[in-house]
Amino acid sequence: MRKILPVLLLVLLPLLGYGLFALSQVLRPDVVIIGAGLDGCAAARSAAAAAPDKKILLVVNDPVPELGGLATVGGQNFTDIRLWQGRLVTQGSFGRWYARAGQFYNTGRLAQIIKEDLSRFPNLKILYGHDIEDVVVQNDLIKEVRLRKVIRQASGKTVWAENRQRVKGKIFIDATPDGRLTRLAGNPLSTGRRDWPPQFLPADEREVARQQAATLMFQVTGVQTPPRPAQIGDWEFVRDAKGSWGLAGGKQVFAGNPQVIAFNDKYGPQGFAIKPVNAASNGRDSRTWWVNCLLVFHVDARAHDRDAGSRRYPSDTLPGHLTTDQAWQKARQLLQNPEFLQALRQFKVQDPASGRWYGFGEASLVLDSQGRPVVGQVLYIRESVHSPLRQAAGPGSENTGFAVTARQAQGAGAAAAQGADAGHYDRRIGLGYYMMDINAFCPGDLKAAGSYRWPVTGHLRPDWLAAGGEPVNPVYLPFAALLPARTENLLVPGYAAGISSFAWAELRVLPNLAVLGDAAGVAAARSLAVHRTPRRFTGADIAWLQQKLEQFGARLDK
Known part of the structure; x- marks a missing residue:
């Protein structure tokens, strides 16, 4: 019994x-x-x-x-x-x-x-x-x-x-x-x-619309900074009150560098693109930086592999969408492609006063014990x-x-x-x-102005510019x-x-x-x-x- x-x-x-x-x-x-x-x-x-x-x-x-x-x-x-x-x-x-x-x-x-x-x-x-x-x-x-x-x-x-x-x-x-x-x-x-407004929505988004592109953050070493904070071209190198470095820039590289354009032309249709860079050192005196530049398109932030087949999985997804798991895995895999690092290294700027180059020209990915890129443990979701x-x-x-x-x-x-x-x-x-700050919704948004241009807000929503902009x-x-x-x-x-x-x-x-x-x-x-x-x-x-x-x-x- x-x-x-x-x-x-x-x-x-x-x-x-x-x-x-x-x-x-x-x-x-x-x-x-x-x-x-x-x-x-x-x-x-x-x-x-x-x-x-x-x-x-x-x-x-x-x-x-x-x-x-x-x-x-x-x-x-x-x-x-x-x-x-x-x-x-x-x-x-x-x-x-x-x-x-x-x-x-x-x-x-x-x-x-x-x-x-x-x-x-x-x-x-x-x-x-x-x-x-x-x-x-x-x-x-x-x-x-x-x-x-x-x-x-x-x-x-x-x-x-x-x-x-x-x-x-x-x-x-x-x-x-x-x-x-x-x-x-x-x-x-x-x-x-x-x-x-409907006039700014693609025809396939009248019922189910896209969400802003996601990003997978990753770590690099070898970032070159000037001796002191500086504005060089469209690049800004700054230090905060704690002494940590941050940088933002690369619009001209994004729009005009042949290797970056070739990378985005090739991988954009596959759902990935490199945008101008935001990056910060992982604390004061750290040689390791976290980098924000890899856009991952077609991610539905509501969709997770573990929910497949249940009522938790959204029923109104767009064709070809990625789950958050798929996006994370595919983005990490792309980072290991040599073409990615070659394109990333184009994001650099020469100081006209000293002739020195700063930015990512000598950058290398940080790898874990299994030889894989060190990345954010959660995906950077911008919108859901x-x-x-x-x-x-x-x-x-x-x-x-x-x-x-x-x-x-x-x-x-x-x-x-x-x-x-x-x-x-x-x-x-x-x-x-x-x-x-709108990030692109689909790869075509990056060239919606006729050629690669960043940011995309103005050419995706021209009514916003007419109303005064920022x-x-x-x-x-x-x-x-x-x-x-x-x-x-x-x-x-x-x-x-x-x-x-x-x-x-x-x-x-x-x-x-x-x-x-x-x-x-x-x-x-x-x-x-x-x-x-x-x-x-x-x-x-x-x-x-x-x-x-x-x-x-x-x-x-x-």
Whole structure:
């Protein structure tokens, strides 16, 4: 009889609807954050600080046991900041981490800075290496997320492991780069640039639109820098306050160098291209640099190999799309092609004063113990999905269907009662600021002006140039940007925030996402305190939120 009972339990439990999840422990935190990029870490920190009597759980949904996401394990250590009137407007959690790490930093050091910061809060726990396998929703409320362990195979493919974990919470925060929780909870979403004016959308993108190209960061040595910071041609060599180097340049090389043109002509149709370079040393005095220059096209950020055949896999993908696993593997393989390094070495500039060459003329790839290029452990996703205000947000809705519109981002004012964003002032939860930096959506975009030209924003959206070009002022970020269309107890500071695709071109950079993360964490604390879901917040709730954010060091005013 003792031998029969366990067998009967294994047979009966799935039939009763419990499945393997019934056999796992149930965690019951008050706030659950999925995703541990700067947005998720900021949300966790702010929630823990604002609600010290509540339990906060941060779920790292990458197969890497470190915090920071793209900013750390992804290798994107060139911090995209833009000063306004000589000052940094993205304060709060990001401002604290930035002050310690610098603009160009050692990725492991930043991960440690964030971990030390979050460890100050005994009510905050971290669960590493688990992703969402299922979501239980009742009456537009998330009741439970069902997590499962993820691991990366030697090939680079991320797969499910056996360990499962049930988590029942009260408030949930989606800080994933693919809007995974928002999507699986049943909220309507707009993929990629589908909300663009129809005259700027290719014919095959009226129903399902492309997302901006992804990138795989990689490491090199042998980068040559001048003795001191300098502007040489279209290249800028700078050092941050910590003494670390960063560089940006190569537009002329991209547009005119025969080897680079030949590489992009050959590999563009295969879904890859080299763009002008951003790169940063991996901390002060490091000879190793992280490089951002390899575009990977046709990636659907929602699509992961481990979800194939399940409802988690998107049903509206474009023909020929790549999963994130396929893109990561193919990009790493391309780096090993000798033609890639030959093209990369063309990104150099000669100083007319000294005659010396600087840049990547002598660069070499850093290889791991298996002889493979050292790359970011997660793909640099630039765009995935956007949360509309209502159910429908098709072509032409970028200025009507979202909490932050393209017009508001481009035409933000210099003060409270000025500009296209003035209506957000009373419900502002932070400031967002950068250039409206579109990366290409398909290889043809690189030559849409008739020949290779960078950046692509102007020739993809000539109406933007006619309206004034780059934003002059920061945009007020409204509380509504954190709200999905349907789910009551979900806040979205990540990629699926309520921001139109073209406005996202400005707000997608990590400092802006951390600002949204701070607001989501404090809003979660307020929701628990007043027993009111974020969608039901009153003016008094928003005022409390604003006061608490400023207390935590956020900047809300221009």
